[in-house]
Amino acid sequence: MRPGDEALVVRSLERAADLGGDLTPLVYARLFADHPAMEPLFIRDNDGQVRGEMLTRAFEAILDFVGERRWAATLIQTEVVNHAGYDVPPDVFATFFGTVAATLREVVGADWTSDIDSAWSRLLAELDWYVKHPDQAVAAVGSP
Amino acid sequence: MADGSFDFGRAQRDKAERMAAAREHAYSIPLEQIDVANPDLWTTDTHWPYFERLRKEDPVHYCVSGHEEVGPYWSVTKFNDIMEVDTSHNVFSSDAFKGGITLRNFDEDFILPMFIAMDQPKHDVQRKTVSPIVSPASLMQLEPIIRQRASGLLDSLPVGEEFDWVDKISIELTTQMLATLFDFPFEDRRKLTRWSDVATAAPGMGVIETEEQRRMELFECVDYFTRLWNERVNAPPKNDLISMLAHGESTRNMDRMEYLGNLILLIVGGNDTTRNSISGGLMFLNENPGEYDKLRANPNLIPSMVSEIIRYQTPLAYMRRTALQDYTLGGKTIKEGDKVAMWYVSGNRDETAIDNPDQFIIDRERPRHHMSFGFGIHRCVGNRLAEMQLRIVWEEILKRYPRIDVVGEPKRVYSSFVKGYESLPAVIPARAN
Numbered sequence: 001m002r003p004g005d006e007a008l009v010v011r012s013l014e015r016a017a018d019l020g021g022d023l024t025p026l027v028y029a030r031l032f033a034d035h036p037a038m039e040p041l042f043i044r045d046n047d048g049q050v051r052g053e054m055l056t057r058a059f060e061a062i063l064d065f066v067g068e069r070r071w072a073a074t075l076i077q078t079e080v081v082n083h084a085g086y087d088v089p090p091d092v093f094a095t096f097f098g099t100v101a102a103t104l105r106e107v108v109g110a111d112w113t114s115d116i117d118s119a120w121s122r123l124l125a126e127l128d129w130y131v132k133h134p135d136q137a138v139a140a141v142g143s144p
Numbered sequence: 145m146a147d148g149s150f151d152f153g154r155a156q157r158d159k160a161e162r163m164a165a166a167r168e169h170a171y172s173i174p175l176e177q178i179d180v181a182n183p184d185l186w187t188t189d190t191h192w193p194y195f196e197r198l199r200k201e202d203p204v205h206y207c208v209s210g211h212e213e214v215g216p217y218w219s220v221t222k223f224n225d226i227m228e229v230d231t232s233h234n235v236f237s238s239d240a241f242k243g244g245i246t247l248r249n250f251d252e253d254f255i256l257p258m259f260i261a262m263d264q265p266k267h268d269v270q271r272k273t274v275s276p277i278v279s280p281a282s283l284m285q286l287e288p289i290i291r292q293r294a295s296g297l298l299d300s301l302p303v304g305e306e307f308d309w310v311d312k313i314s315i316e317l318t319t320q321m322l323a324t325l326f327d328f329p330f331e332d333r334r335k336l337t338r339w340s341d342v343a344t345a346a347p348g349m350g351v352i353e354t355e356e357q358r359r360m361e362l363f364e365c366v367d368y369f370t371r372l373w374n375e376r377v378n379a380p381p382k383n384d385l386i387s388m389l390a391h392g393e394s395t396r397n398m399d400r401m402e403y404l405g406n407l408i409l410l411i412v413g414g415n416d417t418t419r420n421s422i423s424g425g426l427m428f429l430n431e432n433p434g435e436y437d438k439l440r441a442n443p444n445l446i447p448s449m450v451s452e453i454i455r456y457q458t459p460l461a462y463m464r465r466t467a468l469q470d471y472t473l474g475g476k477t478i479k480e481g482d483k484v485a486m487w488y489v490s491g492n493r494d495e496t497a498i499d500n501p502d503q504f505i506i507d508r509e510r511p512r513h514h515m516s517f518g519f520g521i522h523r524c525v526g527n528r529l530a531e532m533q534l535r536i537v538w539e540e541i542l543k544r545y546p547r548i549d550v551v552g553e554p555k556r557v558y559s560s561f562v563k564g565y566e567s568l569p570a571v572i573p574a575r576a577n
Contacts, residue, residue: 043280044528047447053512070224074231078520081268085275085525135264136234 001122006066008119012104012112013059020107024052027103034099035092058100066123073130080134094131097124150551150569152430159189166190170197179207181214181247181485181560183346186461189556192502195221195490204474213346214247217464217483218476221490223497223515225474229465229486231520236465236484238522239263240405243466245522246561247485254359256405260413260522266394271525273392274385274410277325278529282383286324290533293320294540304574306551308567313537314422321533322414327384328372339365340415343408349558350566366404373403385410412562417459418530420564422537423554424457425449427568428504430550435506443542449506450534455514456504458489461563463518488515489563545572 016023028051032039045051065072083093101120105112166185170178170193178194185191198205203222209215220226229236238245240261259270276282297316301307315337323333342361345351352358369386376382377390389395389406398406429436439445462485471478478484492514493501499509517524524530541548552569 041280044283044532047444049447049451049512053510056510056513064224071227071231075227075519078231078233078523081264081521082523085268085272086279136232 001066001119001126005119005122008116009062009066009123012108012116012120013062015111016104016107019109019111022052023100023103023107024048024055026107027055027100030103031096031099035095038088038092041086041088055100058096062097062100062123062127065127074136076127076130077134077136080131090131090134094128097127152550155553156431162188162190163192167193167196170194175202175205176208178205179209179211180219180487180490181207181217182211183349183558183560186560186563187556187558191489191560192493195487195493199490199494204476204478206476213249215249215483217247217485218478219490220473220484220486221494222474223491223494226486226488226491226515227519228473229484230463230515230518230522232471233263233521235468235471237263237468238267238463238465243464243483245463245465247462247464247483251355255401256408257402258405258409260409261405264521267521269394270392270406271521273395274388275525277383277385277388278526280528283528283532286321286529287532287536289324290317290321290536291540293317294537298540298544301572303572306569306571309426309548309550309570310419310423310554310565310568314419314565314568317422317533317537318415318419321418321529322411325385325410325414326372327382327386332368335365335368336411336415339408340411343412344416344559344562346558362404362408365407366400369403369407370400413524413526414529416562416564417524418533420459420557420562421453421457421530421534423565423568424459425453425534425538426548426570427550427554427565428453428456432504435504436547438506439538440542440546443539445506446535446538446542447531448508448511449538450531451511451514452504452506452508453534454516454530455492455498455511457563458492458514458516459563460516461489461560462487463522486518488518491515548572 020026025048028042042051061072061075064070065076080090080093084090101124104120105117108116166188175197178198180191180194180198185194198219198221203220203225205219205221207217207219220229238261240250240255240257243250244255244261259267262270294317297313301312319333319337320330322328322336323330326336328336339361341351342358342365345358347354347358352361372386373390376384376387377396379387381387381391389398389403395406429439435449439449465484465486467478467480467482467484469480492498495501498513517527549571550568551571554568555566557564557566
């Protein structure tokens with residue numbers, strides 16, 4: 001990522017919060033439309049708490065990742081491992097961040113500038129690296 | 145009260161006085177003398193101000209002289225620092241042969257490997273062997289069984305007379321559940337309770353007298369389970385934990401100690417944690433009558449209350465790791481080989497991560513924002529089952545009893561690891577016809 005990307009990502013999140021309120025239904029509608037096999041995994045989440053908390057954690061991870069990066073990278077790696085235990089393949093796990101970005105783009109609309117778009121592209125590429133390298137021993141040597 | 149019955153308000157005031165004295169002590173001693181792993185602080189429930197001070201003044205704290213069974217150790221007390229350690233399994237090991245997941249010094253001739261006390265890659269495959277038992281499909285099958293049992297137990301409670309909530313409900317319900325998960329002979333199910341207590345108790349504090357007694361009883365446990373293994377391994381695979389272990393590629397060749405280790409993990413994980421959250425829930429509602437009113441007025445709050453109970457109780461106070469290399473955390477250098485305790489109980493009260501963390505609030509905005517299940521590859525595999533059990537218990541309680549009163553002080557477990565209750569006296573008030 002580049003200097004200034006953090007501010008652009010934060011700005012896009014703040015703008016989406018202003019415009020869209022609770023993004024949870026939008027994000028999961030998109031996720032289930034793109035990956036119908038994911039929906040049964042949430043079948044017992046009657047009140048949406050699990051989905052809401054998962055999305056909030058994804059936002060917190062994004063903010064840590066573009067900022068101090070204290071735990072987001074390792075959390076993503078461990079969640080890839082944990083989700084594999086639920087038979088969620090890594091490529092679908094990676095898709096979640098893309099789904100979040102696409103939902104934000106839709107909500108933010110005309111305020112989604114090319115600068116923001118580029119910052120998110122770089123962010124998604126770096127997140128994807130950790131998704132594809134969940135082995136922390138390997139990642140310690142070759143992280144981006 | 146004049147008639148000698150329990151005065152809850154008086155008990156609350158006594159508790160406040162006890163806490164004030166603990167706070168004064170916590171803030172008056174040199175930081176390096178703070179030893180939050182001292183079990184005395186946990187039987188009296190006075191550990192809170194020590195953690196409060198550590199979070200403020202020394203969030204990554206080194207205790208040079210922990211009591212003799214522990215020795216020196218690091219305490220990590222803030223939410224984000226715990227996240228950092230808990231997700232960095234390449235730096236912080238859980239390996240039983242390096243010390244495992246508890247602070248007590250381990251006996252090299254009695255090491256119990258279990259998947260929670262393993263590093264990758266062995267951890268991942270063993271965990272995956274048993275995780276289908278808590279899949280969404282499996283939970284759907286278990287729900288009516290749990291509901292039926294909870295209903296039966298609640299219907300059998302005496303009305304208008306004192307009983308021990310821990311024994312009658314918390315232990316019995318979780319033990320029955322555990323027996324089902326193992327397909328364990330139902331009439332012997334209290335053996336599971338005993339083995340769970342034996343595995344985590346400190347010698348000389350009421351459960352076991354000596355370390356030798358612990359070993360002897362745990363060997364009885366593995367002998368019993370070996371008989372079950374031998375039955376299951378020669379039968380087609382079934383959906384119970386023993387059959388899963390006996391047929392699992394990564395577990396079918398476990399030696400006796402590794403089998404025992406994984407049994408203890410599943411017994412303690414499936415028993416103590418849910419048990420103590422069931423007990424804690426009743427106590428917190430009694431301590432916070434406004435929240436109890438809220439619950440009665442709106443039973444739809446049960447799912448969020450369950451998460452709040454789990455946060456507020458934090459049934460496992462910490463997990464220990466061992467540093468595999470020097471590592472800087474919060475400006476401190478943790479040295480290779482050092483013991484590190486991630487105090488979930490303190491992270492769950494970190495005011496920089498959770499709003500009003502010392503308040504029990506059943507309709508929080510983010511009830512699931514807590515660390516009681518841990519993070520990283522060792523995050524509690526049975527978290528959904530635990531939540532489901534608690535939800536069902538409270539759904540069934542509210543159908544029957546608008547009020548269950550706590551009528552005495554709880555007796556707390558002598559442990560800084562298992563944060564729990566030995567007993568909790570309760571009464572269901574008789575209702576006028």
